[in-house]
Amino acid sequence: MGSPIQRRVGQVFVPVRDMAAAIGWYAALLGFEPGAASHEGTIYDIPTDGETRLSLDANRPDFEASGPPRFFLWTDDMAATVAHLRALDVRITSDVEDIGSVFLVQFEDPDGNALMVCQRA
Known part of the structure; x- marks a missing residue:
């Protein structure tokens, strides 16, 4: 059974409430120079390596981060990642876990969005 929908992720949107603060936080987290948001200040495309794009989205500031x-x-x-998170006073919500294929750590952005970083085992 085929589908016209490709199994490739094009873009991930992260909901945020305060675009300027979110741009600054993600810039410090990911190491890029912050720039201006587009779409009347409601979308910011984070520079990424690879095909999948990552954007901050302030179009629905009443979201539930859960x-x-x-x-x-x-x-x-x-x-080094955990040390970087600690230096930025990021709220780390898990210990580093070894699940066999990867090591992972979970944390939150200032809006309470759950984020995760993985390292191949």
């Missing part, structure tokens, strides 16, 4: 992480980011150095 549930597990909806995506993860890669790292090659989990210890």
Whole structure:
């Protein structure tokens, strides 16, 4: 059975309430120079490596930040990642876990969105 829908993720949207604060926080987290939001200040495309795009979205500021992480980011150095999160005073919500194929750590952005970083085992 085929489908015209491709099994490739094009873009992930992260809901935020305060776009300027979110851009600054993600810039510090991911190491990029912050820029201006588009779409009348409601969308900010984070520079990414690879095909999948990551955007901050302030179109629905009344969202509920709950549930597990909806995506993860890669790292090659989990210890350096955890140290970086701590240096930024990020709320880390899990210990580093070894689930066999990857090591992972979970944390939250200032809006309470659950985020995760993984390192291949």
